[in-house]
Structures are given as C-alpha cells and as structure tokens.
Amino acid sequence: MTNVYLTIVLAPLVGAIIAGFFGGRIGRAGAHWVTIIGVGLSSLLSLYVVKRFVFDGQEVFNDAVYTWMVTDGIRFQIGFLVDKLTALMIAVVSFVSLMVHIYTIGYMADDEHNWPKESLAGRNSYQRFFSYISLFTFSMLMLVMSNNFLQLFFGWEAVGLVSYLLIGFWSVRESAIFANLKAFLVNRVGDFGFILGIAAIVMYFGSIDYREVFDMAQNPTLGYAGKEVDLFGGVSVMSLICILLFVGAMGKSAQVPLHVWLPDSMEGPTPISALIHAATMVTAGIFMVARMSPLYELSETALSFVMVIGATTAFFMGLIGLAQNDIKRVIAYSTLSQLGYMTAALGASAYAAGIFHLMTHAFFKALLFLAAGSVIIAMHHDQDIRNMGGIRKYMPYTWITFLIGTLALIGFPGFSGFFSKDAIIEAVNASHVGGSGYASVMLTIGVFITALYSFRLYFIVFHGKERMDEHTRHHLHETPAVVWVPLVLLAIPSVVIGWMTIEPVLFGEWFKGAIFVAPDHDVLAHMAEHFHGQWAFVLHGLMGVPFWLALAGFAVAAYVFWHLSATDPQIEEKLRAKVPWFYDVLDRKYGFDDFNQAFFAAGSRGIGKAFWFVGDRGIIDRLAVNGSARSVGWFAQRARKLQTGRLYNYAIAMILGLVVLQAIFVVF
Numbered sequence: 001m002t003n004v005y006l007t008i009v010l011a012p013l014v015g016a017i018i019a020g021f022f023g024g025r026i027g028r029a030g031a032h033w034v035t036i037i038g039v040g041l042s043s044l045l046s047l048y049v050v051k052r053f054v055f056d057g058q059e060v061f062n063d064a065v066y067t068w069m070v071t072d073g074i075r076f077q078i079g080f081l082v083d084k085l086t087a088l089m090i091a092v093v094s095f096v097s098l099m100v101h102i103y104t105i106g107y108m109a110d111d112e113h114n115w116p117k118e119s120l121a122g123r124n125s126y127q128r129f130f131s132y133i134s135l136f137t138f139s140m141l142m143l144v145m146s147n148n149f150l151q152l153f154f155g156w157e158a159v160g161l162v163s164y165l166l167i168g169f170w171s172v173r174e175s176a177i178f179a180n181l182k183a184f185l186v187n188r189v190g191d192f193g194f195i196l197g198i199a200a201i202v203m204y205f206g207s208i209d210y211r212e213v214f215d216m217a218q219n220p221t222l223g224y225a226g227k228e229v230d231l232f233g234g235v236s237v238m239s240l241i242c243i244l245l246f247v248g249a250m251g252k253s254a255q256v257p258l259h260v261w262l263p264d265s266m267e268g269p270t271p272i273s274a275l276i277h278a279a280t281m282v283t284a285g286i287f288m289v290a291r292m293s294p295l296y297e298l299s300e301t302a303l304s305f306v307m308v309i310g311a312t313t314a315f316f317m318g319l320i321g322l323a324q325n326d327i328k329r330v331i332a333y334s335t336l337s338q339l340g341y342m343t344a345a346l347g348a349s350a351y352a353a354g355i356f357h358l359m360t361h362a363f364f365k366a367l368l369f370l371a372a373g374s375v376i377i378a379m380h381h382d383q384d385i386r387n388m389g390g391i392r393k394y395m396p397y398t399w400i401t402f403l404i405g406t407l408a409l410i411g412f413p414g415f416s417g418f419f420s421k422d423a424i425i426e427a428v429n430a431s432h433v434g435g436s437g438y439a440s441v442m443l444t445i446g447v448f449i450t451a452l453y454s455f456r457l458y459f460i461v462f463h464g465k466e467r468m469d470e471h472t473r474h475h476l477h478e479t480p481a482v483v484w485v486p487l488v489l490l491a492i493p494s495v496v497i498g499w500m501t502i503e504p505v506l507f508g509e510w511f512k513g514a515i516f517v518a519p520d521h522d523v524l525a526h527m528a529e530h531f532h533g534q535w536a537f538v539l540h541g542l543m544g545v546p547f548w549l550a551l552a553g554f555a556v557a558a559y560v561f562w563h564l565s566a567t568d569p570q571i572e573e574k575l576r577a578k579v580p581w582f583y584d585v586l587d588r589k590y591g592f593d594d595f596n597q598a599f600f601a602a603g604s605r606g607i608g609k610a611f612w613f614v615g616d617r618g619i620i621d622r623l624a625v626n627g628s629a630r631s632v633g634w635f636a637q638r639a640r641k642l643q644t645g646r647l648y649n650y651a652i653a654m655i656l657g658l659v660v661l662q663a664i665f666v667v668f
Contacts, residue, residue, distance in 0.1 A: 001052075001061055005080050008045045008090060009141045011038040012097075016134035023127025031127035035134040036101045042141065043094035050087045060513065062147050062211060074208060081147030081210060085355065085514035088505070089144040089287055092359050096279035096366045097137040099486040103370050104130065104271040106483035107377060111269075114170055121171050129169060133275060136162045140280040144287055149198045149208040152288070156194065156252065159281045160187045166272040167265045176267040183261035190251015190258050197244030204237055214294040218516070225298045242295055242302035246309075249285025253339050256313045260592050262336055266328040270373030273328055277335040278366035283358050286342045290351040294516040297349065303521075304434035307347025311428075311439035314340025315446045316590065321453035323586035326383050327372045330457045334409060335365060337450060341424050344439050349521035350427035356505050357420035360498055364408035364417055367490040371402040374479045374487065375461060380472055385457065390466040394476040399462050401487040406458050408494040410451040410550050413538045419498035421447070422541050423506055423527070430523040447546040451553025459561040465569055499534050507531045 015038030019031040026034065052058035064079035080086075108126055115122025139162055143155025160183075168180030198208070204224070205213045217224050217238070227237040249255070254262040262282065266273055276282060289296060289306065296302055317336035324330045338361050345354035376383055378395060392399040408417040425447075429440050466473060478484065504510045507528040517524070531537065541547050564571045576583045588594060642653075 001049075001058075001082075002063070002065065002080075004045055004049065005061065005082055005145065006065065008042045008049070008094070009080075009138065009145060011041045011045075012134045012141065013138040014038055016131045016138060019127050019134065020131030023124045023131065026127075028126045031130045032101070032105050035130045036098070038134060039094060039098045039101050039137055042090075042137070043098045046087070046090040046094045049082065050091050053084050053087050064147070068150075073206065074202065076150050076208070077148060078151055079147040080145045082145060083514040084510050084512075085287075085290065086145055088355065088359060088510075089283075090141055092362045093137065093140050093144065093279045096362050096490075097133070097140075097275060099366065099490055100271045100275045100370070101130070101133060103274075103373070103483055103486040104133065104269075106480050107271055107373055108269065114172075116172060119172055125169075129166075129269065129271075132162055132166050132169070133272060136166065136272075136275060136280055140284070143284055147210050149201060149210075149213075153195065153198060156248070156284060156288075157191065159284060160184065160191070160252070163187075163265070163272075163276055163281050166276075167268040169268055169272070173267065179261075179264035179267040182264055186258055186261040187251045190248045192247075193244045194248025194251075197241050197248065200237070200241045200244060204241075210291070214516070217298060218294055236299060236301065238295060239299040239301040242292070242299045243305055245292060245295075246285075246289060246302065246306055249289055249343075250309065251285075252288075253282050253285030253343065254313075254336055255285075255309050255339065255343055256316065257592060259313060259317060259336055260589075260596060263329050263332045263589075266326065266332055270328065270369060270376060273332070274366045274369035274373070277332065277369060279362040282335065282339055283362070286339070286346065286354055286358050289343075289346045290355050290515055293349075293351050296346075297516055297518045297521060300433055303347050303349060305347070307344050307428070307431070307433060307439045308435040310340045310343025310345075310347055311435070311442040312340070313337070314344060315442040315449065318446050318449040318453065320586050320589055322449070322456065323583050325385055327375060327385050327388075327457065327461065328369070328383055330385070330453060331365070331368050331372055334368075334450070334454065337446060338365070338409075341421060341443060341446070344428055344443055345424040347439070348424075348428045348431035348433060348436065348523055349517050350424065350431075350524050351515045351517065352506055352511050352524055353420065353423045353427050355511070355515075356501070357417075357424055359501070359505075360408070360416035360420045360494075363490055363497060364405045364415075364494040367401060367405040367487060367494050368409065370483075370490065371398050371405060371487055374398040374483050375402075377479050377483065378476050379468065380475075382468075382472070385460045387468050387472075388461045389464045389468070390462070391476070392462040395478045397478055397484040397487065401484070401491045402462065403458065404491045404494055406454050410454050410553070411447065411546065412550065413541050413547060414495075414499075416494050416496070416498035418541060419502045419506075419534075419537065422537075422544065422546060423502075423524075425546055426527055427523045430526055431521075433521070444546060444549065448549040448553040451550040452557050455554050455557035456561050459557060459565075463562050464565050467569075502534060502537065503531070 012035070015035035018026065018034045023031050049058070061080060061082040064075075064077040066078040068076040068078065070076070108129055111126050111129070112122060115125060136159065139155050139158035143152060143159065146152045146155060164180045164184045167183050168176045170176045201213055202208060204227070205216050207213055207216075216222055225238060228234045229237050229240055231240065250258045262277075265276055268276075296306070314337050317333050317340065321330050321333035321337070324333060338357070342354040342357050342361070345351070345357065374395065375388070375391060375398060378391070378398075379388065404415075408415040411418040411421040425440070425443050428436055428443055468476070506524065560571060560575070568574070
C-alpha cells in the first residue's frame, strides 16, 4: 500500500508542476486535464483506501518513506500515518478538490477579461490557477497523512503559502493584494504559537514522531500529565503545549480573534473560496486538534479554552452574516460560524463529532460556494445580492442545489448537516468541562442565527422582485454543464452522507485507535447508549430546541425577506434604520479590523517611522554618513594649515619637534 499512499500525495503535485512550468506549451486544455487527472487519481485511490478499511480490515500504516536527517537522536523523516481518520480526510479533500477542479474549467473560462491587456501577470493565468489549486491539494494531503510534526508543519505552511497565492491571484486588484497579505500575516501570528508548541514537544519529549510522543504522554509512570513549567507562577506542560498548538489552529481555522483574514479571502476566485472554506485550509486546525487528542485529553484547561473560543466564534460570527450583502461574504461568515461548532465539539472531547461535521460541512459548503459562483457568472460577476432576485426561474439547477446546501447548513432534519450539528450540540450539553454551559447556550441560539442569515440570502437571491439591470436580465440563464454538474455531485452527499456515516463515524469504532478520549470525557459514549438508528435520531431532533429555533429562523426570514419584501422592497433598510447601532456593530465586524488597522498596522508603521527618523536619518545619515564626511572636512581644514609653502614655518616646526624629542629623551 505504500505506493498507493505515495500516488495519492504525489499525483496532484505532478499535475501542479506540469501545469505550472509547462502551461504555456500544453495550453489551457492540457493544464486542466493534467491537474484533473492527478486529483481524480488521488480521489479514486482515496476511496479505495476507505474501502480497504471498511470492508477488508486494512491495518493502520505508520512508517517513514524518507529520512531527511538525524541529529541529537531526533529523526527528521517524511512518513505516512494512514488510519481511519486519515482515510476519511483524504477522501473528503480529494473529492471536493476534484469537483472544484472540474468547476474551474467553466468559471475561469473567460479569465483573460480580468487582466489588463498589457499585464504580463495575466499571461497563462488559467494554467497557473490550475497549478495553484492542484498544489493546494497536495499540501493538504501531505498535512493529513503525516506521521510526525515536521511533515505536519511542512503541510501547514504550504497551505498557507498557496492560499496567499490564490487569494491574491488577481494581482492587479489592490483589494486582492491587501487580502492575501492580511491572510498571510494573520496566519503567521497563529503559526508562531504553533511552532512554539512543536518546539516544546521536542524539548520535553525529545521526538517529533506522533506515536512516540503520544505513548510517552499517556504513560503514567513518566508523569507528563502532572509536569509544570516555571511560567506565570507554574503552568502545566500539557496545557502550555496544547494551547500553543491551538493558537496555530486559531489562525488556520479562523477562530476569534484570528478570524479576520477569512472573509477577505473572498477576493480570490470563487473556486478557491470553495476549496479554502470547505475541505482544505480551514479544516487543518480541526484535524490537527483531533489528531492530537492524546495530548489534549491530559489538559482540561486547554479543552475549556478550545470550547469557549469555538462557541464564541460560532455565535458572534454568525451574527455578522446578517449584515453582509456580498453573496460570498455571507457564506464566508457561515464558514466561520460552522468552524466554531467544530471547535466547540473538540473542546467537549467529542472529536468524532467535530470531524463528522467537518466532513458533512465540506460537501454542503463547497456546494454553496460553487452555486454562489454559478450565480456570479450569470450576473456578469456582480456579487451584490441587492442587485439580484427572482433568479430561481432562470437557473433551475443552481436554485435547487443551493436550496439543498442551505437546508443542510441549517441542519434541517434528514440532511447531512442535521446529524452532525445536532450531535455537537448534544455533546456540548453533556460535557462537564469548564465553559460548557456558556458554549451550550451560544451554540443553541446560533442555530436560529444560522437559519436566519441562510434563508435571508436564499430568498433575496432566488425569490422576490428581479432587481438586476435589463441587460443582465436579458442574458440571465443557467450556467454550462461543466459548472452545474459538480453542484449536483456535491448535492448528493449533502443529503445522504449523514445517513450513511453517523453510526460508524459517530457512535461506532471508526476512530478507534486514531482518536483517544479519556473515560471521564467521553460524552459520545454516553450519547451512543441512547442511539437507536437514524430515524430515531431524526425523530428525537424534531422534538429538540435546535429544530424549533431553526424553524423560527426560517419563518422570520421567509416573512421579512420573501413576504414583506414583495410589497416593500426597502424593508431591510427600514429595519436597519430602527436599530442602526446594532447593524453598525455588525457592519464594522465588532471593530476587529478597525483595531488591527489602528493598533497593529498603524503601530507597525509608527515604529518603522521612528526607526527611520532616529536610526536612518539621525544615526546613519547624520552621524555615520554625514558625520564622517564632516569629520574628514574638519580634519582636512586643520591639516591644510600645516602645509603653508613657507620655509620658515617648516623650520620652526622642525625646531619645535626637536625640542619635544629632546625633552622626552631627558625625561625618560
């Protein structure tokens, strides 16, 4: 199986290299075919790996394929850990990536119009984009298949680098350059904590291999659970390591306060929005915490921290979605909120529920983004939902798939999101970790918010009065099959994947050996005692508070944005006028961006200006450069007086010199 695992990882890399370095020679068709074949091969082999684990009793693979170096007893290797957690992740990542690759053929078909004619950056941009997204897939696969912290960090940084390239792909747009720089810098903040966490692991465990570190951490005779580091009066070593690692996850998975980069990533083309938000970069942090469960289970402080951050993100980021008018930004804030649900599940030690929601979310969120991209294509790249309306009759495939994605997102009973979201809320309710009460309230109320902003978007875009201009309305039609077929293929798992996988993934032994949960934290085991099949789970959900809150959110959205807006198109503006302070807070995103610009950005510029004024102008220019020149001038002015050209001056100087020498001779 080693060759299979290598092929899964390397096939997208080969496609990326060919499309990137030889794109001009192979042309547009060659670039998309070579990358699609590479990612398609990875997807097929990933499904084969899942089949081997499900039906053939495949053993866990944990081995190195290449040793880079050995120093001070630490082996730096490239290796794979392929268990059921890895199998699930590579199947989701490769399949969603394949759908995005196919969709990109249609979305980027007219990309040359996005570049000025004289722009060299626009040359072969189509091929370059395919190279980037294939490289993105390779980086994520390396991350999830790693068996050591070195390779994890390589994949971690690689997805950050490629996201920088993709968010700022349209480099002639100032907003795109600002967004990719913002994403890069914010992620560097998180990555600083992440690398400190890895450094602490190397310092205390003397290894970067997962299995060795986990075994030592769980060994009670070694006493890592009780070790403290002399920091702030004494901090648990495990708490310090886990929180530092989670700081990295806060950056990659966009948790408060390191969430600010994710909405701005909408400046990139829609396919990369789907790839970042659904299956790759933002899920890296969730996967990492689940993989590190043997460490997190030794620190309730870290679990509590993770849960509170996740619940805060889930609720407050969902609220911002109510004030957005860009179709992609509404879905982006939805991603932030759903990532908060996953993170809260991790804090409740319901790692399986977090990964389960990661899987279901990947399908319906990719579906929503790609469906939004289909609308954007039809609207001639106008993304303002206030210019849309009544699109349902013009784009039937996009409409029905977007509706399916929306129902899955709000957790409508029977759809995939229902199974995973309800499981998370139940798990947090059953948790006794500090902050679980707060998290339970935030996540439960968040269900209402999710339904409200989701159906606000749906009704404004697909129903009601047509608000586009006459030219756009005249040319409005369904997008080509290369665009809507991936929507249909993503809509299918958005409906059925929850039914198929809830029992083995959530309440079975799918993650046995891959995820460790302490007995006193195992909330899912308690829930499993009351699980009596999918239908019973659905019926139980129909009687729960989250379902009625979701129904209330749908009802409010339907009444305001469908019923009232039919007779009063200005209804939303009137609502905003009644509570302007509330919409102002949401529109300003709680002031995070303002604070970052005023404190960090302006502060950095101020420090730079101070260094320039004091260091460059004051010390270097005035003292070092100009000062040395003035010193030479002063010395030359004095020295020139010794060279008068008069013989008697020289004679006097010789006599005085002789007198001085005689005096020295006499004295000494």
